[in-house]
Amino acid sequence: MIITDILEYYKEKIELRLKTFLDEKISEAEKISYSSREIMQYIKEFNLRGGKRIRSVLIIMAYKSLGGKNENAIIDIAASAELMQSFLLIHDDIIDDDDLRRGGPTMHRIYAEKYKGCDNPKKFGENMAIIAGDLLASLGNEIISKSAFDEEKKLKLLQKFNKIIKLTGYGEIIDILSGLKTNVTEQDISKMHKLKTAVYTIEGPLHMGAIAAGASDDQLKILSEYAIPLGMAFQLKDDILGLFGSEEKLGKPADSDIKEGKKTLLILKVLENANKEQKELIGNALGNKDITKTELTKVREIIKETGSLSYSENLAEKLVKKAKNAIKTSDFETHGKDFFLEIADYVIKRDY
Amino acid sequence: MIITDILEYYKEKIELRLKTFLDEKISEAEKISYSSREIMQYIKEFNLRGGKRIRSVLIIMAYKSLGGKNENAIIDIAASAELMQSFLLIHDDIIDDDDLRRGGPTMHRIYAEKYKGCDNPKKFGENMAIIAGDLLASLGNEIISKSAFDEEKKLKLLQKFNKIIKLTGYGEIIDILSGLKTNVTEQDISKMHKLKTAVYTIEGPLHMGAIAAGASDDQLKILSEYAIPLGMAFQLKDDILGLFGSEEKLGKPADSDIKEGKKTLLILKVLENANKEQKELIGNALGNKDITKTELTKVREIIKETGSLSYSENLAEKLVKKAKNAIKTSDFETHGKDFFLEIADYVIKRDY
Numbered sequence: 001m002i003i004t005d006i007l008e009y010y011k012e013k014i015e016l017r018l019k020t021f022l023d024e025k026i027s028e029a030e031k032i033s034y035s036s037r038e039i040m041q042y043i044k045e046f047n048l049r050g051g052k053r054i055r056s057v058l059i060i061m062a063y064k065s066l067g068g069k070n071e072n073a074i075i076d077i078a079a080s081a082e083l084m085q086s087f088l089l090i091h092d093d094i095i096d097d098d099d100l101r102r103g104g105p106t107m108h109r110i111y112a113e114k115y116k117g118c119d120n121p122k123k124f125g126e127n128m129a130i131i132a133g134d135l136l137a138s139l140g141n142e143i144i145s146k147s148a149f150d151e152e153k154k155l156k157l158l159q160k161f162n163k164i165i166k167l168t169g170y171g172e173i174i175d176i177l178s179g180l181k182t183n184v185t186e187q188d189i190s191k192m193h194k195l196k197t198a199v200y201t202i203e204g205p206l207h208m209g210a211i212a213a214g215a216s217d218d219q220l221k222i223l224s225e226y227a228i229p230l231g232m233a234f235q236l237k238d239d240i241l242g243l244f245g246s247e248e249k250l251g252k253p254a255d256s257d258i259k260e261g262k263k264t265l266l267i268l269k270v271l272e273n274a275n276k277e278q279k280e281l282i283g284n285a286l287g288n289k290d291i292t293k294t295e296l297t298k299v300r301e302i303i304k305e306t307g308s309l310s311y312s313e314n315l316a317e318k319l320v321k322k323a324k325n326a327i328k329t330s331d332f333e334t335h336g337k338d339f340f341l342e343i344a345d346y347v348i349k350r351d352y
Numbered sequence: 353m354i355i356t357d358i359l360e361y362y363k364e365k366i367e368l369r370l371k372t373f374l375d376e377k378i379s380e381a382e383k384i385s386y387s388s389r390e391i392m393q394y395i396k397e398f399n400l401r402g403g404k405r406i407r408s409v410l411i412i413m414a415y416k417s418l419g420g421k422n423e424n425a426i427i428d429i430a431a432s433a434e435l436m437q438s439f440l441l442i443h444d445d446i447i448d449d450d451d452l453r454r455g456g457p458t459m460h461r462i463y464a465e466k467y468k469g470c471d472n473p474k475k476f477g478e479n480m481a482i483i484a485g486d487l488l489a490s491l492g493n494e495i496i497s498k499s500a501f502d503e504e505k506k507l508k509l510l511q512k513f514n515k516i517i518k519l520t521g522y523g524e525i526i527d528i529l530s531g532l533k534t535n536v537t538e539q540d541i542s543k544m545h546k547l548k549t550a551v552y553t554i555e556g557p558l559h560m561g562a563i564a565a566g567a568s569d570d571q572l573k574i575l576s577e578y579a580i581p582l583g584m585a586f587q588l589k590d591d592i593l594g595l596f597g598s599e600e601k602l603g604k605p606a607d608s609d610i611k612e613g614k615k616t617l618l619i620l621k622v623l624e625n626a627n628k629e630q631k632e633l634i635g636n637a638l639g640n641k642d643i644t645k646t647e648l649t650k651v652r653e654i655i656k657e658t659g660s661l662s663y664s665e666n667l668a669e670k671l672v673k674k675a676k677n678a679i680k681t682s683d684f685e686t687h688g689k690d691f692f693l694e695i696a697d698y699v700i701k702r703d704y
Contacts, residue, residue: 029522033543035529036522091486095479118532127447127528130482131521134443137489138517145511151503158510159497162490169487170381170388176479177387180470191385 003346011053017079049102055081055205062209065336076147080140087136156211164204171195184263198231225326233319234347236312239264249352261287269308278302320344355698363405369431401454407433407557414561417688428499432492439488459484508563516556523547536615550583577678585671586699588664591616601704613639621660630654672696
């Protein structure tokens with residue numbers, strides 16, 4: 001089976017489950033107040049707006065690769081990862097002051113727009129979005145605790161779920177602080193990628209699926225050896241797509257990283273290797289909310305010319321190779337191995 | 353035993369447990385990065401800064417009243433309620449833009465002050481505080497999931513923990529929206545008090561303790577009949593203390609509710625019964641960040657003169673009576689009954 005087909009196949013199942021779960025929550029909320037119903041509606045819309053569902057699929061495939069058979073139960077765990085993702089995105093979007101997410105307005109923008117007649121719609125929107133995120137964290141815990149796995153597994157899954165939130169939070173802090181520093185190092189970036197992406201997007205989901213399947217500690221360790229380098233590669237690819245990808249496919253503008261002044265490896269390396277004039281141009285572009293298309297094209301050219309793009313591309317490929325090796329030498333069954341190897345290739349090849 | 357002695361006795365035990373738990377988390381965080389350690393240090397300081405620990409004590413006493421014997425295990429559950437409380441306070445303080453909490457700076461102020469040299473310390477502080485809250489939610493789940501209760505109980509406790517967060521979130525939304533409305537009704541206020549205080553401060557903790565003790569559904573129901581009116585009374589008393597209490601004992605200024613323009617029952621009733629001149633004075637005071645001491649004294653006088661203060665006081669007493677009746681007619685053992693009755697009186701009599 002081709003990876004994009006698997007993604008497509010499970011995406012539908014996960015979204016159906018998210019829909020039924022959130023419809024139940026809307027009915028619950030309706031009994032409490034108009035405003036509770038309203039926020040749950042927005043939460044549902046935000047969750048169903050799309051996204052790659054890559055975390056979900058990793059959970060399901062890790063589960064199946066390690067012998068798990070209860071597809072309905074694992075879909076609940078996959079849904080918990082999507083709820084966590086929405087929770088973290090909603091809070092991240094407040095932090096980064098972003099307007100657009102998954103091709104629609106961010107949660108704080110939804111509320112700011114809806115209540116635009118109030119004194120301070122921006123602040124109001126942010127306040128509501130803080131709570132929306134908190135609610136989603138609670139819903140993620142809820143769906144795991146009510147899933148069909150036995151109590152021991154559910155507890156382990158809940159521990160993992162909350163540990164992922166904690167580590168992602170640590171990564172986010174490093175990210176925010178790196179925005180203040182002028183001398184961000186490759187090590188800072190690497191640590192942030194490890195926590196915010198490798199643990200969060202790859203290792204965490206694989207471990208959730210594996211725990212649900214009753215994996216041994218040894219198996220979890222192999223999955224970490226695969227997941228961490230793969231996750232770092234995933235982030236590098238994300239940063240490349242964030243600047244060189246298609247706006248339409250990504251569902252967000254391809255200039256947002258530059259406008260935010262995000263310290264990516266692409267930027268770090270270009271600043272290392274650029275000449276004085278190029279450095280000045282990049283320096284002016286970073287964090288410039290009013291950057292023009294021409295300036296952006298110039299930034300892209302410099303990143304290519306200085307070899308910064310190929311540095312990130314090569315590093316990503318090296319990391320993917322390392323990840324694949326961990327799986328090749330494992331004693332996982334062939335079906336599982338093939339899946340993990342294919343996912344690794346997909347990370348590099350995807351265009352959204 | 354006098355209730356204040358019980359509060360004092362357990363306060364110390366809970367704070368000791370919070371201290372050892374958060375010290376462990378600091379050691380964990382230290383291995384990740386300087387910034388992770390830093391946020392955990394602030395989280396520890398914030399948690400140990402005080403507070404009445406009333407939720408904790410309700411958990412412990414409900415547990416013991418219903419025959420629970422494992423004091424060390426229940427202290428972990430009590431600590432989870434304190435972690436939740438800090439989580440919600442930190443997010444609330446961002447939402448309300450408050451500077452002071454528990455006699456010290458709010459979490460977003462700590463960070464804004466520490467990094468005051470950065471571009472936008474206020475926004476930076478809020479961003480870090482959003483994450484601090486998220487981390488605390490995760491820690492609350494963690495300490496329950498690792499407590500010494502059996503798996504079935506831990507799962508039920510985790511479900512309750514997350515349900516409390518959800519309902520409190522719904523209450524907070526009503527609260528924020530009531531800030532936009534000019535025509536807030538007594539019913540709106542009552543619904544908000546039910547969710548934000550009765551469920552959160554009284555029913556939730558009592559249920560957590562009772563679940564840990566293996567309570568029956570009938571017993572949980574009696575506790576709800578006691579907890580909901582008592583919680584409503586608790587909030588009325590809080591609003592009274594918020595305007596008429598001692599700043600020193602409360603650890604926050606006694607004008608913050610007025611400055612925020614908080615829609616309390618005190619305000620609703622005074623606006624119903626005041627004459628034109630008084631109404632104008634109250635209207636100007638609400639939400640006025642620069643209110644003078646003289647104006648505030650005048651507001652207090654009007655609230656007394658119009659009978660609004662005694663309306664809230666009487667309603668609180670009526671609710672406490674209702675709460676006590678639910679316990680009196682229950683089949684709880686004498687020791688437990690006495691405790692619940694005493695707590696009910698304490699809610700009305702406390703001065704902080």
